[in-house]
Amino acid sequence: MIRARTPEAFKDLDRPLEDCVAACFPRSHALLEGARHGLFYSLPVAFDPAEGVGCYLATVDRDEQDEPWRFIDMGAQIATHAFGENDPDLTKAILAALPAVVNRYAHSEYQTVLSLRFKAALDGLAPAGVPRHFVVNTGAEAVENAIKAALLVRARTAGAKEGGVIVSFEGAFHGRTLGALAVTHRKKARLGFPTFDWPQAIFPTEDPRSPAATQRREERSLRQVWEILQGKAHARREAFDEDLGRIDTFLACPADVEAFVAVERERIGTEALKRAWHVAAVLIEPVQGEGGVRMGSTRFFRRLRLLTLI
Ligand SMILES: Cc1ncc(COP(=O)(O)O)c(C=O)c1O
Numbered sequence: 001m002i003r004a005r006t007p008e009a010f011k012d013l014d015r016p017l018e019d020c021v022a023a024c025f026p027r028s029h030a031l032l033e034g035a036r037h038g039l040f041y042s043l044p045v046a047f048d049p050a051e052g053v054g055c056y057l058a059t060v061d062r063d064e065q066d067e068p069w070r071f072i073d074m075g076a077q078i079a080t081h082a083f084g085e086n087d088p089d090l091t092k093a094i095l096a097a098l099p100a101v102v103n104r105y106a107h108s109e110y111q112t113v114l115s116l117r118f119k120a121a122l123d124g125l126a127p128a129g130v131p132r133h134f135v136v137n138t139g140a141e142a143v144e145n146a147i148k149a150a151l152l153v154r155a156r157t158a159g160a161k162e163g164g165v166i167v168s169f170e171g172a173f174h175g176r177t178l179g180a181l182a183v184t185h186r187k188k189a190r191l192g193f194p195t196f197d198w199p200q201a202i203f204p205t206e207d208p209r210s211p212a213a214t215q216r217r218e219e220r221s222l223r224q225v226w227e228i229l230q231g232k233a234h235a236r237r238e239a240f241d242e243d244l245g246r247i248d249t250f251l252a253c254p255a256d257v258e259a260f261v262a263v264e265r266e267r268i269g270t271e272a273l274k275r276a277w278h279v280a281a282v283l284i285e286p287v288q289g290e291g292g293v294r295m296g297s298t299r300f301f302r303r304l305r306l307l308t309l310i
Contacts, residue, residue, distance in 0.1 A: 002053050004070045005063065018044055025061040025069070045071075052085025079289070080139065108135070140175025143283070147179050150281035157277075164280040165196070167228055169203040169221070171291030174283065183283050185291075199228045203284075205294040218300040219244070222307060229276040229307075247306050257309065264310045282308050 007024040009015065021044045022029045028046040032039065051058030051068045058068035076082040083090055100114055108115075119133050126133075134149075136142050151163025158164070168174070168183035175184065182196040201224035204217035222244065227235040243264075250260050265273060286301065288294040 002056050002070065003067055004056055004072065005067075006069055006071065007063075021045060025059060027060045031060065049085065054084045054087075057085065138175070140177045140180045143174040143183070144177050144179040147183070147281070147283075154277065154280035160277075164278040165198045167225060167279055167282045168198065168200050169284050169288075170200055171203045171288050171294065172200075172283070172285060173288070173290035174285075201225050201228070203288060203291065203294060204296055204300055205288075206297040206300075214297060215299075218297065218303070221300070222303055225282060225304065226307060229279055230272065231275045234272065234275065243307075244303070247303055251302055251306065257306075260306075261309050268310070 007020070009020045009024050012020070021032075025045060028044070031046040032041075032044055046060045047057050048060045048068060049058075052073075055073050056070040057073050058070055060068070062068055073085070097114055100112070103112060105112065111119075115135075118135070122133055134145055136145060147166055150166065153163075155161065155163040166183055168185065170185050173184050174180040178193060178195060181193055182198055185200060202217065202221045204214065204221040207214050223237075223240050226240050226243065230239075246264065282304065284296075284301075284304070285291070286296065
């Protein structure tokens, strides 16, 4: 059984957090003080992962019954490690594999028993049509390499020297490497670093209290993406309405996607399709995190997906 407790002093919301920590968490305070020159942090508490259990984080400080104080983990390591703390099966599996994990033969060039088991498991989860695995360590690296893959495919298939552009959305955050920053619209993260001047559309946050306004925002965002694909000079408002109308009709009763896409491509014509090829990919977070925990509607994502398939 876990006793999840924080000191009473933490309930006084007017008291500065640093004061509470200094008074109630002397070990945390001492550890933080000891490392203060090299620190970058927002929560002035020292956790002890060895004492974490399930969704409860543990502090290095202990209460009068010698139990760590516990906080509920609402972040799950920015949603990248949603495993909970110290799951016994997970810990056992990691410890069993640990001696071999350090063996990384020539990146992905040679495979190992472990990497093959891992990739077979990924195969079981990956959506249909995912051709290969490329395993990296961080979100930014994943985005960086996804961008490169999209640009490479576009350069090869379009026979162009340059891979084109990636369309992203206002409020997006995709990481801190230079490529990921090009699709990140948080001014604080971009800081004036040189980056690609790629187009962006508005992110149509779903507001359940105002379905009509949500729908208007969604259509404005879709129209922006559609205009980027068409090229401004060729974008006629009525043509967008007609295209969206056909997408909606299909989505109301979806049958053969490939057949629908083929008919639409035929209708659009070679010239317009060629123009659209300067867009290598459209990159979007289903739920914006850093952008303010904002969600788009299922309807928006289904329409966007189909628009980009065409
Ligand atoms: C949506 C999204 N993409 C990418 C990243 C970057 O991930 P990482 O910090 O692992 O590089 C983050 C990090 O917060 C993120 O929220």
